[in-house]
Amino acid sequence: MTPVTPPTPDDLVHLRRCVELAREALDDGDEPFGSVLVDADGVVRFEDRNRVQGGDATRHPEFEIARWAATHLTPEERRGAVVYTSGEHCAMCSAAHAWVGLGPIVYAASTTQLLGWLEEWGVAPGPVRPLAIGEVAPGVVVRGPAYELEVEVRALHARLHGVA
Structure with missing residues (x-):
């Protein structure tokens, strides 16, 4: 298993956008997750937020990024792209990411953090x-979590579950 390292200061710029997208999702009645795809030149190529409220539980932004990248990027471009996300990929999204051949994943909050909050x-x-x-x-190379964003991400999930 590839070791996980902390996000870089440059990563935090994109992770903050992911948290904004997560807030947009929550404000629209959806689960608070947002993701951004950045190419090797640092250009944002695609971004999305969770859209599962309509009943399709596969409408995670990370999965949408994999679908978009498979259609719009060459294999070389996919390998050089970074996926930023407010929460660590679930198993479905991790698999899609690997199958499509995307580069590193950088997340704000880990699965372990989210599970701890839910249990609490x-x-x-x-x-x-x-x-x-x-x-x-x-x-897949992974960087995260971004402890600088923990309070904000936790608050979004608390609001979703009515504990805010």
């Missing part, structure tokens, strides 16, 4: 085993 609030975990990215896609 008495909220049951979702229907899929909560695995770290490295357990699903061991070859």
